[in-house]
Amino acid sequence: MSQSTASPDIFENLRLELRRGCLSLAVLSQLRTERYGYTLRKALAEQGIEMDESTLYPLLRRLESQGLLTSEWREEEKRNKRFYRLSPEGKQMLKQLVTEWQKINASLNGIL
Amino acid sequence: MDLLERYLQAVQFWLPKRQKQDIVAELSEDLRSQIEEKQAELGRSLTDQEVEAILKRCGRPLEVASRYLPQRYLIGPTLFPLYRFVLAVVLLGCVVPRCLIWLAFLIADPAHRGYLHMENLWTTVLYFAAFTTLAFAIAERSGVRLDALGNWSPRQLPPARDPNRIPRINSLLEIAFGAAFSVWFAVAFWPRPVIDLYGIHFVMSSVWRTLFWGFVIVGVGNLALSCANLFRARWTRQSAVFRLLSDAAGSALFCWLFRAHPLVSISANGLSPEKSAALTAALNWWMPTAFPYVVLVSLIIFATGVYRIIRIGRTAAGTTLGVMAGA
Numbered sequence: 001m002s003q004s005t006a007s008p009d010i011f012e013n014l015r016l017e018l019r020r021g022c023l024s025l026a027v028l029s030q031l032r033t034e035r036y037g038y039t040l041r042k043a044l045a046e047q048g049i050e051m052d053e054s055t056l057y058p059l060l061r062r063l064e065s066q067g068l069l070t071s072e073w074r075e076e077e078k079r080n081k082r083f084y085r086l087s088p089e090g091k092q093m094l095k096q097l098v099t100e101w102q103k104i105n106a107s108l109n110g111i112l
Numbered sequence: 113m114d115l116l117e118r119y120l121q122a123v124q125f126w127l128p129k130r131q132k133q134d135i136v137a138e139l140s141e142d143l144r145s146q147i148e149e150k151q152a153e154l155g156r157s158l159t160d161q162e163v164e165a166i167l168k169r170c171g172r173p174l175e176v177a178s179r180y181l182p183q184r185y186l187i188g189p190t191l192f193p194l195y196r197f198v199l200a201v202v203l204l205g206c207v208v209p210r211c212l213i214w215l216a217f218l219i220a221d222p223a224h225r226g227y228l229h230m231e232n233l234w235t236t237v238l239y240f241a242a243f244t245t246l247a248f249a250i251a252e253r254s255g256v257r258l259d260a261l262g263n264w265s266p267r268q269l270p271p272a273r274d275p276n277r278i279p280r281i282n283s284l285l286e287i288a289f290g291a292a293f294s295v296w297f298a299v300a301f302w303p304r305p306v307i308d309l310y311g312i313h314f315v316m317s318s319v320w321r322t323l324f325w326g327f328v329i330v331g332v333g334n335l336a337l338s339c340a341n342l343f344r345a346r347w348t349r350q351s352a353v354f355r356l357l358s359d360a361a362g363s364a365l366f367c368w369l370f371r372a373h374p375l376v377s378i379s380a381n382g383l384s385p386e387k388s389a390a391l392t393a394a395l396n397w398w399m400p401t402a403f404p405y406v407v408l409v410s411l412i413i414f415a416t417g418v419y420r421i422i423r424i425g426r427t428a429a430g431t432t433l434g435v436m437a438g439a
Contacts, residue, residue: 037138038145052169053142054176057135061180073137082138 023051025101027059028086028094031069036081060084068093115160116143119167126177135180143170187248190257195248202240207233219405276347276427283345286338294331315376323369330362349424356417363410370403 026049030040037057044051051059063069068090073082086094120143124136146166151158158166170176187195210233300309303321307314337354344351375395379388 036141038142041142052171053139054171054179057138057142058179061135079141079144080137081141 022101023049023055023059024063025094025097027051027056027063028068028090028097031084031086031090032094034083034085036076036083038081040084063090115163115167116140116147119143119170119173122173123177126174127180131180139176143167185252187245187252191248191252195244198248199241199244202244203237206236206240210236215405219402274346275423278341278345278347280342280345283338283342287335287342290331290335290338294328294335297331298328312378312380314378317372317374317376319368319372320374323365323372323374326361326365330358330365333358334362347420347424349421349428352417352421352424356414356421359413359417363406363413366406367403367410370399370406373399375399 026044026047027040030043030047035043037053037060040060041051041053041056044056060069060071064071064084068087069084070087071082071084073080075081120136120140123139124132127135143166147158147163150162150166301307301320301324303316303324305315307316333354337351337358340351373396375392377388377392378395379385383391
C-alpha cells in the first residue's frame with residue numbers, strides 16, 4: 001500500500017500559487033479608502049493577509065500601471081508618503097472581481 | 113540607520129534608472145515606519161542586530177529589486193520547446209555527419225587520425241548553438257508569437273505515430289529485396305572449390321561452407337518473418353524476439369566472417385599473380401582490422417532489437433500515448 005508523503009515544498013508552492021491570485025483582490029478592496037503602503041500592509045495583516053514589502057509595492061505599481069489605482073506623494077508626519085486609492089476603473093474592476101470571487105468560492109464550496 | 117542606507121543603496125543599484133528614486137523612497141518609508149514602530153514598542157533605539165533582522169526579513173537586495181522588474185526571458189516558455197528542438201536538430205546535423213566521415217576514414221585507414229579535429233568540431237558546435245540561441249532570442253525580443261505561423265487545425269497535425277506498426281510497404285520491400293538477394297547470394301557464393309563472381313575467382317577456406325549455410329538460414333528466417341509481418345503488421349513480443357535472435361545470429365556470422373580468414377586467394381583474368389597475392393593479403397589484413405567496427409554495428413543492431421522488445425512491453429502496459437493504448 002502506497003503511503004502519501006507530500007513534500008512540504010510542494011505544499012508551500014501550491015499555497016503561494018493559491019494565495020497569489022487573491023492578493024490583487026485583497027489590495028483593491030483595502031484601497032476603497034486612501035492609504036499609503038505601510039498602513040495598507042498593516043490593514044491587510046490585521047485581516048490575516050500578510051504581505052511583505054517586496055510583494056506589495058511591485059503589485060501596487062502594476063495595478064497603478066493598469067489604471068486601477070491612482071497615487072500621489074504627500075507629506076504626513078514630516079515624511080513623504082505615497083498614498084494610493086482606487087481609480088474609477090479600479091472600482092469597476094473590484095466589483096467584477098468580487099462577483100467572480102463569489103462564483104468561484106460558491107463552486108469550490110460545492111466541490112469541496 | 114547606516115545599515116538601512118546601505119540596504120537601500122544596494123536595492124537601488126539593481127533598479128531601472130527611471131524608477132530608482134521613486135521605488136527606493138517608497139521602500140525607505142516603509143522600512144523606516146517599521147523601525148519606528150519597533151522603537152516605540154521597545155521604548156529605545158534599535159540595535160544594529162535588530163535593524164539587520166528587519167532588513168533580512170525584507171529580502172536580499174537583488175531579489176527585492178527583481179520583483180519590480182518586468183519578467184524577461186532570453187527565450188520564453190512559448191518559444192522554448194521549439195528552440196530546444198531546432199537546437200537538437202542543428203547540433204545533430206553538424207556533429208553526426210562529421211563523426212560518420214571520421215569513422216569511415218578510420219575504417220579505411222586505421223592509422224589515420226587527422227580527419228576529426230575535435231577542437232574544430234567543438235568550435236562549430238559552439239557557433240551553431242550560439243547562432244540558434246541568438247536567432248530565438250531576437251525572435252523573443254521582437255515579440256514573435258506562435259500565431260504568426262498561421263491558423264492551425266487538429267486536422268493538419270501529423271497522424272498519431274504507432275511505433276509498433278510495421279508499414280506493409282516495408283514488409284513488401286523486405287520480401288522483394290530479401291528474396292532477390294538470397295537467390296543471388298546462394299547462386300553466386302554456393303560453396304565450391306572456386307567461386308567465380310563476374311570473372312573474379314575466389315578460393316575460400318573450409319569455414320566458408322558453415323558461414324554460407326548460416327547466412328542462408330538467417331536470410332530464410334528473415335524472409336519468413338517479413339511474410340508474417342505482411343499479414344500481421346504490428347510488432348508482437350514473439351516477432352520482436354524472433355527478429356532479435358535473427359539479427360544476433362546474422363551479426364555473429366558477420367563477426368565470425370571478419371575474424372575467420374575465409375579468403376584463401378582471389379584472382380581475376382588479366383590480374384598478375386603478384387597483384388592477386390597483394391589483393392588477397394590486403395583483404396585478409398583489412399577484415400580483422402575492421403572487426404571492432406563490425407562488432408560495434410552488431411551491438412547497435414542488438415540494442416535496437418532489445419529496445420523494440422522493451423517498447424512493446426511498455427505499450428502493453430499502457431505507458432505510451434493514450435490513443436495507442438486504446439487502439
